[in-house]
Amino acid sequence: MARVSPAAPSCHGESSTRTAPALSPVVAFVGAPNVGKSTLFNTLTGSKRTMGNWPGTSVEIGRGAWPTTRGPFDAIDFPGAYSLDPQSPDEELTRDLLIDAPIQERPDAVLVVADATALTRSLYIAAQVREHPYPVVLALTMLDVARRRGIRVDTTALENHLGCAVVAIDPRKGTGFDELEDAVGRALEHADQAAPRERDLPTGEADEFALADERFAWIDAAVEASTVRAANAPVALTSRIDSVALHPILGPLLFLAVMWGVFELTTTIAAPLQDGLDQLVSGPVSDGARWLLAALHIDHPVVTGFLVDGLIAGVGALLTFVPLMAIMFLLLALLEDSGYMARAAVVSDRAMRAIGLPGKAFLPLLVGFGCNVPAIAATRVLPDAKQRILTSLLIPFTSCSARLTVYVMLASTFFPDRAGTVVFAMYVISVALVIVVGLLLRTTLWRTMGSSPLVLDLPPYQVPVPRIIASVTWVKLRAFLQTAAGIIVACVTLVFLLQATPAPGADGRFGAVAPQDSLYAASAEVITPVFAPAGFDDWRTSGALVTGFVAKEAVISSWAQTYALEDPSAQDAEQQGRSQLGRAIHHTFETTSGGHTTAAIWAFMIFTLAYTPCVATLAAQKREIGWGWTLFGIALQLSIAWALAVAVFQILSRVL
Amino acid sequence: MTDSTLLSAPLFCELVLAAAHPDPGLRLRLGEMGLRPGSRLRVVQRTVGGGRVIEVASTRIALDRRTCRALAAAESAHAA
Numbered sequence: 001m002a003r004v005s006p007a008a009p010s011c012h013g014e015s016s017t018r019t020a021p022a023l024s025p026v027v028a029f030v031g032a033p034n035v036g037k038s039t040l041f042n043t044l045t046g047s048k049r050t051m052g053n054w055p056g057t058s059v060e061i062g063r064g065a066w067p068t069t070r071g072p073f074d075a076i077d078f079p080g081a082y083s084l085d086p087q088s089p090d091e092e093l094t095r096d097l098l099i100d101a102p103i104q105e106r107p108d109a110v111l112v113v114a115d116a117t118a119l120t121r122s123l124y125i126a127a128q129v130r131e132h133p134y135p136v137v138l139a140l141t142m143l144d145v146a147r148r149r150g151i152r153v154d155t156t157a158l159e160n161h162l163g164c165a166v167v168a169i170d171p172r173k174g175t176g177f178d179e180l181e182d183a184v185g186r187a188l189e190h191a192d193q194a195a196p197r198e199r200d201l202p203t204g205e206a207d208e209f210a211l212a213d214e215r216f217a218w219i220d221a222a223v224e225a226s227t228v229r230a231a232n233a234p235v236a237l238t239s240r241i242d243s244v245a246l247h248p249i250l251g252p253l254l255f256l257a258v259m260w261g262v263f264e265l266t267t268t269i270a271a272p273l274q275d276g277l278d279q280l281v282s283g284p285v286s287d288g289a290r291w292l293l294a295a296l297h298i299d300h301p302v303v304t305g306f307l308v309d310g311l312i313a314g315v316g317a318l319l320t321f322v323p324l325m326a327i328m329f330l331l332l333a334l335l336e337d338s339g340y341m342a343r344a345a346v347v348s349d350r351a352m353r354a355i356g357l358p359g360k361a362f363l364p365l366l367v368g369f370g371c372n373v374p375a376i377a378a379t380r381v382l383p384d385a386k387q388r389i390l391t392s393l394l395i396p397f398t399s400c401s402a403r404l405t406v407y408v409m410l411a412s413t414f415f416p417d418r419a420g421t422v423v424f425a426m427y428v429i430s431v432a433l434v435i436v437v438g439l440l441l442r443t444t445l446w447r448t449m450g451s452s453p454l455v456l457d458l459p460p461y462q463v464p465v466p467r468i469i470a471s472v473t474w475v476k477l478r479a480f481l482q483t484a485a486g487i488i489v490a491c492v493t494l495v496f497l498l499q500a501t502p503a504p505g506a507d508g509r510f511g512a513v514a515p516q517d518s519l520y521a522a523s524a525e526v527i528t529p530v531f532a533p534a535g536f537d538d539w540r541t542s543g544a545l546v547t548g549f550v551a552k553e554a555v556i557s558s559w560a561q562t563y564a565l566e567d568p569s570a571q572d573a574e575q576q577g578r579s580q581l582g583r584a585i586h587h588t589f590e591t592t593s594g595g596h597t598t599a600a601i602w603a604f605m606i607f608t609l610a611y612t613p614c615v616a617t618l619a620a621q622k623r624e625i626g627w628g629w630t631l632f633g634i635a636l637q638l639s640i641a642w643a644l645a646v647a648v649f650q651i652l653s654r655v656l
Numbered sequence: 657m658t659d660s661t662l663l664s665a666p667l668f669c670e671l672v673l674a675a676a677h678p679d680p681g682l683r684l685r686l687g688e689m690g691l692r693p694g695s696r697l698r699v700v701q702r703t704v705g706g707g708r709v710i711e712v713a714s715t716r717i718a719l720d721r722r723t724c725r726a727l728a729a730a731e732s733a734h735a736a
Binding site for chain 2: 082083085087117118119120121124146149151208209212216223229238239242243246248251252342346347349350453454455456457458
């Protein structure tokens, strides 16, 4: 069969994700979703693992060094798959590397992880792997859960039927690992004796259904010979919880409560931590750096400005996202590990289907209303790469809390009697944008992406293991920091340089230049005419939008800087509306709009809602969907933002 | 109980899946998850949007309304 992913390099090739020494035996971890495969992988590899896209693909793979008494094994954690008949890019890569690749490029052994409570569906992929001359070991999980349900599995009988070693393990408690290491070691030592299983196929060419039926018969025989079920199994706790979690009325209520909790935690708890880090970096750290430069007599304004206001400020901007991302990754891991994530997908499936997305897409879209950065990371819960890309492109249209600072300031200034209503209207517009753009993309670029039916395995509920949750959170956080650091630091440094550098022919020197004489103002002047049809063509306004590209929270402070006025965003809404900055902005909009101030303000707020998200969001997008789609997203957002702003101004200026 | 679909079948009744799903891709995927002609199962819960939770060999699977309507089921002789 031709390789479906010819660009995917071999398991034995050089790779930035490999942490085991070169020439270590490669062991592939495969298995159905929710069988405990990744928990086992994470526990065996510990800190010596990385998460990243397999080179040349958008499929995320875990890879790590599994330390054993025989030397380290190079462990690869493939995405969960029910079979090797690919229905997604993840399953395509698994099939490509295990089956379609030349033998010398394939893993040296396969560890199939199976769930003792759902043996029938866990063994299909094992049946397919056993059709090839691989050394195979089956790791059997959830035996404790099976016992509670009145199911007993005879591992020896199962071993005899499957023709490979079967090892009972508990990744959460850490039992069975020595036996597993021993079984995999022996399988590798006798790899030359590995033979495919015998198959009972009809004569002539067998179609895919005949092949599948043969596998089902093999599996049924193995399960029949090795499993005993109690006649009256106790009603599982999972069933009792699901009677609420999936109830037609109680289910959505519980879902909304959980989503509210996620939203609150990612904003309320992260916010003071972010503020603290920001104050630490802009205060003691920056002061300390200035002192050190002075002590070393290298405190030239250029050096100080670049290092302190550029680089250190950039690193500070990156670090402020650490609490937010850590909390989001932690919550995702908790929801996934507890088993509730699957229930959330069922409850929200019908609503999300209206815009062609699966139920699980609700979580990242909701989180986006707090902050777009963790929302982009949350798209990993979607199994399909096309769905992840589509959702990642829609998230920037969710109005994050940073944009709220702009709405409050402008609404208080221009609509003092209806400020709350105006802000609420912006959120309604945001939801409408997500739906409309979602339908637009769904009927154009994503028109061939079928609406996948809901066929979802519901794993048993379990208490998350703190050690595993913390480990998973750290690996994901580390990966985000490695990807985002360069982009964020570079952009913050660039904006500082523009603001600190005099424009050609202007007064002032580096680090001591009036805002209107800086390269920042000159750059803003270049793009200002673009906003003339939208009624806000002033360099201070367009400059604020440029700064907003770095961080939306910086729009108001940037405005204050260009007007040389105090930033009022720490005051309450009424005070903001009566501030000097508010009056100055009012005068500017009145001038640029030709007296149609209300229309211009609405146009500006809608542009702020829809244009590119902050650079940290772009960094997160780049990590999740690559540069190509990120740049497409930028073009999409700028186009929609400008078109809407112009339309709003042109219509409202004639109507009001 | 005459032959019906998973959508119309009563809750907690022992059933046998009578026929495969007409869509080839979905037929394979359902089969991999244990839902294939002859499988013994029960419909244990109704969900939001009119879907069902199916219990087959101690595995719980959530299906949407349309998929349930396309899967024919008969009362299990074993239960009878």
